[in-house]
Amino acid sequence: MKFQSIGGGKHIGANCHFLQLDRIGMLLDAGMHPARYGHESLPSFDFVRDHLIDAILITHCHLDHIGALPMAIKNLPHSRIFMTYASSFLYSTLLHNTVTVMRLLKEEKDILEYPLYSHEDVDLVSYIVQGMKFEKSFKIYGHENTHEGIEGKWYPAGHTLGAGGLYLHAREGRLFYTGDTSASNQFLIRGAIEPKDPVDILISECTLGANEEAESIKRKQEVQTLIKILNETFNKKGTVLIPAFALGKTQEMLWLVNNLKQRKLIPDVDIYVSGMGRAIARIYDLTIEYSHRVDDQYFFDDVEFSVIDQQDTLSHGLWLKRPSVIIASSGMMHENTPSYWLAYKMMREPHHTICFVGYTSPDSAAHVVAHSKKHESIVLPGLSESVPRHCRIERVHFSGHSTRQEVLKTIQNINPKKLILVHGGNDAALEWMNKQVTDWNNKIEVMTPEIGQTIEL
CATH class of the missing domain: 3.40.50.10890 (Rossmann fold)
Structure with a gap:
């Protein structure tokens, strides 16, 4: 079992992580950095070019998690795409708009490589997307694992329409990737649901880990x-x-x-x-x-x-x-x-x-x-x-993210053997969460990998 962040990593950006589980290669999200332009806005797909990627799993349709999806397909053409049912209705609207924005930026900022992908590229994505309902099991098969496969399941993550946390059950272990979460109800979307099944490895966001103020709002x-x-x-x-x-x-x-x-x-x-x-x-x-x-x-x-x-x-x-x-x-x-x-x-x-x-x-x-x-x-x-x-x-503050205390409570409820922290608002967010988890249970191995760093799990 291997994990490697190829975009975003510890911080918010072009969120994209490589995971190898039971000889099945997967990308968790394929985002585009919202504050960068051109190829600098993309994940570093070169890290996984020599890997066989069987599946791309999209937790939700904000651009920092889905904006590079057509580029991922260009670089990794053997993949299937899994997302929640609502996200399967959303992704096309968001990606087509991104093409339009890139075309405008090409003219206004003279960014020669824009657009990085076309409307036709977005349309092609539809042939390999599978939208799955919450808490319904599905199978992910690989080119080197065509019989057993891995069991996947989406859990509601709150945050926004279609946002899901991903549970994977394989022979090598059980993993949960939170994506972006909101533990509390918003006006429209109910709060996140955690898996009740055991989790060996938890990959958790900690966006508001340094934001003490959010706890009192x-x-x-x-x-x-x-x-x-x-x-x-x-x-x-x-x-x-x-x-x-x-x-x-x-x-x-x-x-x-x-x-x-x-x-x-x-x-x-x-x-x-x-x-x-x-x-x-x-x-x-x-x-x-x-x-x-x-x-x-x-x-x-x-x-x-x-x-x-x-x-x-x-x-x-x-x-x-x-x-x-x-x-x-x-x-x-x-x-x-x-x-x-x-x-x-x-x-x-x-x-x-x-x-x-x-x-x-x-x-x-x-x-x-x-x-x-x-x-x-x-x-x-x-x-x-x-x-x-x-x-x-x-x-005024209407956050779509869990507070740091809510994230900590989720970690404590799941109580994994290993914890990978990603999507921190800054280094202080990761440091706070790391300390709190370690003080609570020093048997949990906490990791905050750099982009490109491979972790053997």
């Missing part, structure tokens, strides 16, 4: 804070922009704002959502029976909202002339996305508010805006001219 209090922000902005005839990831956060915020309107806790203002957010909301409806929902009778088709796209943000912006809520991607405000250009326009006006509801990476436009001071001039990444920031900036 109460969702109900954050909702009250958001209500106050919305009403104060509307009283000034302003609009609230909520930058959000197209998958997950957009739908969570759409549910919340609509719920506040229905309960008359905010005025009956217009709600706008960027185009891909609507497309994904439809998939939430299509997969409601298989997506571990809080309310399996809630359909976005019954919610009244309008669509805003990138061209609209550049043309007229009528929604900025009356109180509204705009939920727009990307959450990081990447260049030339709707949230980027809306923020560029709204920052100049004191009656508007930009409200961040999740993590902002230090190298993103969202981070620049979120940490700016009122009335100072700032330069957004990709622009040469400065923009005065007169609008209100707020932050």
